[in-house]
Amino acid sequence: MRKILIIGAGRSASSLVKFLLDSSDKENLKVIIADISIENANKLAQNHPNSKVLKLDIFNEVDRKREIKSADIVISMLPARFHMEVAKDCVEFEKSLVTASYISEELKALNDEVVGKGLVFMNEIGLDPGVDHMSAMQIIDRIKDQGGKMIMFESFTGGLVAPESDTNLWHYKFTWNPRNVVVAGQGGVAKFIQEGKYKYIPYNKLFRRTEFLEVENYGRFEALANRDSLKYREIYGLEDIKTLYRGTIRRVGFSRAWNIFVQLGMTDDSYIMEGSKNLSYREFTNSFLPYKPTDSVELKLRHCLKIDQDDIIWDKLLELDIFNPKKIVGLKDATPAQILQKILMESWTLEKEDKDMIVMYHKFGFELNGEKKQIESNMVVIGDDQTYTAMAKTVGLPVAIATLKILNGEIKTPGVQLPISKEVYEPILKELQSHGINFIEKEVEYLGYNPFNL
Amino acid sequence: MRKILIIGAGRSASSLVKFLLDSSDKENLKVIIADISIENANKLAQNHPNSKVLKLDIFNEVDRKREIKSADIVISMLPARFHMEVAKDCVEFEKSLVTASYISEELKALNDEVVGKGLVFMNEIGLDPGVDHMSAMQIIDRIKDQGGKMIMFESFTGGLVAPESDTNLWHYKFTWNPRNVVVAGQGGVAKFIQEGKYKYIPYNKLFRRTEFLEVENYGRFEALANRDSLKYREIYGLEDIKTLYRGTIRRVGFSRAWNIFVQLGMTDDSYIMEGSKNLSYREFTNSFLPYKPTDSVELKLRHCLKIDQDDIIWDKLLELDIFNPKKIVGLKDATPAQILQKILMESWTLEKEDKDMIVMYHKFGFELNGEKKQIESNMVVIGDDQTYTAMAKTVGLPVAIATLKILNGEIKTPGVQLPISKEVYEPILKELQSHGINFIEKEVEYLGYNPFNL
Numbered sequence: 001m002r003k004i005l006i007i008g009a010g011r012s013a014s015s016l017v018k019f020l021l022d023s024s025d026k027e028n029l030k031v032i033i034a035d036i037s038i039e040n041a042n043k044l045a046q047n048h049p050n051s052k053v054l055k056l057d058i059f060n061e062v063d064r065k066r067e068i069k070s071a072d073i074v075i076s077m078l079p080a081r082f083h084m085e086v087a088k089d090c091v092e093f094e095k096s097l098v099t100a101s102y103i104s105e106e107l108k109a110l111n112d113e114v115v116g117k118g119l120v121f122m123n124e125i126g127l128d129p130g131v132d133h134m135s136a137m138q139i140i141d142r143i144k145d146q147g148g149k150m151i152m153f154e155s156f157t158g159g160l161v162a163p164e165s166d167t168n169l170w171h172y173k174f175t176w177n178p179r180n181v182v183v184a185g186q187g188g189v190a191k192f193i194q195e196g197k198y199k200y201i202p203y204n205k206l207f208r209r210t211e212f213l214e215v216e217n218y219g220r221f222e223a224l225a226n227r228d229s230l231k232y233r234e235i236y237g238l239e240d241i242k243t244l245y246r247g248t249i250r251r252v253g254f255s256r257a258w259n260i261f262v263q264l265g266m267t268d269d270s271y272i273m274e275g276s277k278n279l280s281y282r283e284f285t286n287s288f289l290p291y292k293p294t295d296s297v298e299l300k301l302r303h304c305l306k307i308d309q310d311d312i313i314w315d316k317l318l319e320l321d322i323f324n325p326k327k328i329v330g331l332k333d334a335t336p337a338q339i340l341q342k343i344l345m346e347s348w349t350l351e352k353e354d355k356d357m358i359v360m361y362h363k364f365g366f367e368l369n370g371e372k373k374q375i376e377s378n379m380v381v382i383g384d385d386q387t388y389t390a391m392a393k394t395v396g397l398p399v400a401i402a403t404l405k406i407l408n409g410e411i412k413t414p415g416v417q418l419p420i421s422k423e424v425y426e427p428i429l430k431e432l433q434s435h436g437i438n439f440i441e442k443e444v445e446y447l448g449y450n451p452f453n454l
Numbered sequence: 455m456r457k458i459l460i461i462g463a464g465r466s467a468s469s470l471v472k473f474l475l476d477s478s479d480k481e482n483l484k485v486i487i488a489d490i491s492i493e494n495a496n497k498l499a500q501n502h503p504n505s506k507v508l509k510l511d512i513f514n515e516v517d518r519k520r521e522i523k524s525a526d527i528v529i530s531m532l533p534a535r536f537h538m539e540v541a542k543d544c545v546e547f548e549k550s551l552v553t554a555s556y557i558s559e560e561l562k563a564l565n566d567e568v569v570g571k572g573l574v575f576m577n578e579i580g581l582d583p584g585v586d587h588m589s590a591m592q593i594i595d596r597i598k599d600q601g602g603k604m605i606m607f608e609s610f611t612g613g614l615v616a617p618e619s620d621t622n623l624w625h626y627k628f629t630w631n632p633r634n635v636v637v638a639g640q641g642g643v644a645k646f647i648q649e650g651k652y653k654y655i656p657y658n659k660l661f662r663r664t665e666f667l668e669v670e671n672y673g674r675f676e677a678l679a680n681r682d683s684l685k686y687r688e689i690y691g692l693e694d695i696k697t698l699y700r701g702t703i704r705r706v707g708f709s710r711a712w713n714i715f716v717q718l719g720m721t722d723d724s725y726i727m728e729g730s731k732n733l734s735y736r737e738f739t740n741s742f743l744p745y746k747p748t749d750s751v752e753l754k755l756r757h758c759l760k761i762d763q764d765d766i767i768w769d770k771l772l773e774l775d776i777f778n779p780k781k782i783v784g785l786k787d788a789t790p791a792q793i794l795q796k797i798l799m800e801s802w803t804l805e806k807e808d809k810d811m812i813v814m815y816h817k818f819g820f821e822l823n824g825e826k827k828q829i830e831s832n833m834v835v836i837g838d839d840q841t842y843t844a845m846a847k848t849v850g851l852p853v854a855i856a857t858l859k860i861l862n863g864e865i866k867t868p869g870v871q872l873p874i875s876k877e878v879y880e881p882i883l884k885e886l887q888s889h890g891i892n893f894i895e896k897e898v899e900y901l902g903y904n905p906f907n908l
Contacts, residue, residue, distance in 0.1 A: 188724065188725065189719060189722060189724070189725050191725070194745035195745055195747070197737075197740070197741070197745060198727070198728040198729070198741060199741060199742075199743075199744075199745060200719055200722075200725075200727070200741050200742055200790070201719070201742075202717075202718070202719030202722060202742075203658075204657075204658035204716075204717060204719075205717065205718075205719065205758075209744065262658075263656075263658060263659065264656070264659075265643060265654055265655070265656030265658075265659065268643060268654075268656060270642065270643070271642065271643050271645070271654075273652070273654070274652045275652070283651075286651070287651070287652060287653060287654055288653075288654055288655075288656070289653075290653070290663060291648035291649055291651060291653060293649070304659075336654070
């Protein structure tokens with residue numbers, strides 16, 4: 001039997017493990033699930049006869065090297081900062097490696113050795129990065145092969161709650177790391193290019209400069225700019241592109257309401273609030289408003305942020321209970337962002353029966369035979385349950401499929417790489433389709449940038 | 455003759471040098487002016503018979519030690535980060551030292567040695583810090599001596615343009631380091647305490663949470679919160695104070711207009727703008743606005759920031775010419791803040807005949823015999839010309855006076871210190887009065903916090 005070693009058995013590994021175990025008889029696989037927590041590993045293995053679980057501390061060099069040496073291929077689902085320990089051993093013992101993380105400079109530096117030994121180090125093959133790369137490059141390559149010239153590329157991804165589980169005014173629940181949602185957009189200006197003009201959105205305007213997206217059967221969404229759009233010029237071979245924009249998808253109205261937290265300063269993660277542990281939610285909110293004992297916290301907030309009497313934003317704030325004088329923060333030495341996260345988690349945590357949803361949306365603008373054309377393509381994936389979530393499926397299945405195809409020699413070009421070549425994305429996208437991960441594509445009139453915000 | 459060594463002969467040393475040279479016959483002084491630029495030193499010395507100029511690189515240890523060794527007392531007007539080189543030599547050769555900078559942890563660590571050798575290391579004895587400490591402590595100590603209990607302290611300082619030179623719509627010109635003005639308020643939340651409640655203002659609200667101050671004969675000013683109000687609790691012995699707030703003074707309307715730059719992202723100093731050198735002012739402005747070729751930059755800006763047709767803010771923006779398509783930035787690899795600074799310097803640089811103005815304003819709230827009382831005290835200083843500016847006078851004269859009083863043994867308590875003891879502030883404030891630096895004090899009804907913003 002061929003041994004696949006999976007290091008890291010967190011939530012995002014569920015669909016990955018299931019796919020490999022489901023294929024294990026046919027493909028003659030032994031799936032070894034190694035984690036610092038044996039419970040995590042057991043949960044995923046579910047006593048499958050072709051599975052083996054293993055308690056592994058990746059900083060225990062002897063154990064780590066032994067397991068990597070005896071595997072046929074390695075998947076690292078560890079946090080990105082831990083990949084290098086694994087990668088170096090994979091070079092030493094000549095094993096191919098698959099990760100869903102961005103390629104670090106350190107990893108890239110191994111490329112010559114990896115090529116020399118004929119290994120495939122496939123990275124960025126989860127959802128985002130991953131499915132976004134493959135689905136975009138498939139269409140970009142096709143346009144180029146037909147003689148088209150790319151003039152616009154916009155790409156949006158969001159992890160959301162499924163429509164059937166969408167039960168709050170924000171149309172949002174935490175389906176992934178809540179902290180990333182609270183601090184999203186901080187740490188640098190959002191920078192992109194539109195019709196050849198560089199544009200910059202500072203954090204305090206980020207949630208007011210959204211654009212709309214329509215997805216058939218799912219209605220309207222909004223997108224806010226990511227920080228890092230421009231790096232995709234080089235990766236996707238779009239050096240001369242006039243418009244390049246990447247964004248995060250939310251349901252319409254989320255950002256306008258979230259902006260209240262940004263404006264108040266509640267998303268700040270850079271300082272500790274005095275006496276945070278004993279603050280009530282109401283006092284927390286009041287900390288960001290002027291001192292004025294004869295006015296209510298409510299009226300001060302409405303006035304400070306000019307929120308009309310009948311604005312739906314207000315109901316969204318009430319739903320989160322941020323004016324409650326009895327609920328206590330209970331977090332010692334906490335930053336505003338940490339306190340806000342706690343408050344949000346009380347409202348936005350998935351219920352037992354809730355399902356999540358992944359939405360991805362691409363827009364491709366190009367010139368072909370002197371004509372401007374536009375293709376739009378979107379994918380919606382709904383989770384099965386709270387184990388096999390849409391997030392776990394869209395992250396894990398591409399990893400699993402890529403691993404098997406590398407093991408079987410179908411993907412064989414060696415090197416430290418991401419899935420942007422036909423050899424890689426064609427077979428993987430094809431197989432993803434049979435697992436419900438597929439894109440709906442349509443040609444539309446060339447609309448250029450941001451047609452709904454006219 | 456007694457030798458006073460002044461290291462650092464920048465603009466802020468003009469009044470300092472003049473005071474010492476003016477006193478030099480009577481006080482039997484030799485004033486040695488040392489700078490890396492002999493021209494700077496010559497400009498200040500003006501061939502006065504009791505002066506000596508000297509080219510000194512403070513990193514030349516031999517030269518530095520020789521000069522410090524042969525002096526009777528040393529003044530360091532260097533940038534704060536260079537004081538330690540001088541301070542260590544002063545300890546070694548047993549010379550007292552005077553600076554206008556905040557006491558660093560490193561300098562504080564020399565205290566035992568300084569005390570052991572009976573030296574006075576007087577710091578924070580310029581304007582702010584300096585005059586603010588002395589003028590505040592004089593009244594705080596008096597209130598406490600009378601049996602009063604401090605309940606509120608607010609303190610505001612601003613470097614502005616004198617009324618007779620106030621010729622633009624912003625009522626502002628650069629009288630000090632322009633860069634500090636452009637990035638003011640960044641790098642941390644403004645934090646203070648009001649009636650026992652901690653309050654936090656994020657950068658994006660800082661310029662919208664001002665309060666008003668009235669100064670007799672000078673009209674109305676506004677103040678915005680500084681970052682560091684709370685550290686004064688300990689320094690001034692105000693541990694139980696209910697309200698503590700420090701702020702920066704501007705003319706009314708400045709902050710509301712400045713907020714436009716903050717909201718657009720033009721004050722950001724954290725990233726380089728693509729092709730900054732060849733951007734026109736209009737393109738610079740447009741970089742922060744949505745792409746929309748059928749709308750003017752003007753309308754996009756008005757819309758984005760909701761600026762009414764007849765809002766004076768608009769005239770302020772026009773005055774700075776930020777929509778000019780012909781003026782070119784001309785700065786390679788510049789940040790938004792650097793570009794904004796360049797644009798502002800074209801409008802806000804002092805003309806040859808312009809004078810500057812320093813305004814300081816304190817509010818003291820206290821309880822005495824069961825009654826709440828309030829004292830307000832303010833100082834206005836106008837510059838003589840562009841050499842003996844209000845800034846140079848208010849920074850340099852306290853340094854000069856303190857130096858002479860240490861040299862003459864009138865200030866003698868040894869240690870690394872700032873001017874908060876009666877021994878120090880009483881004689882210095884008294885002498886400052888005869889140089890036009892004096893406070894007007896009045897008792898008012900107890901108004902508590904921020905009465906004009908009701």
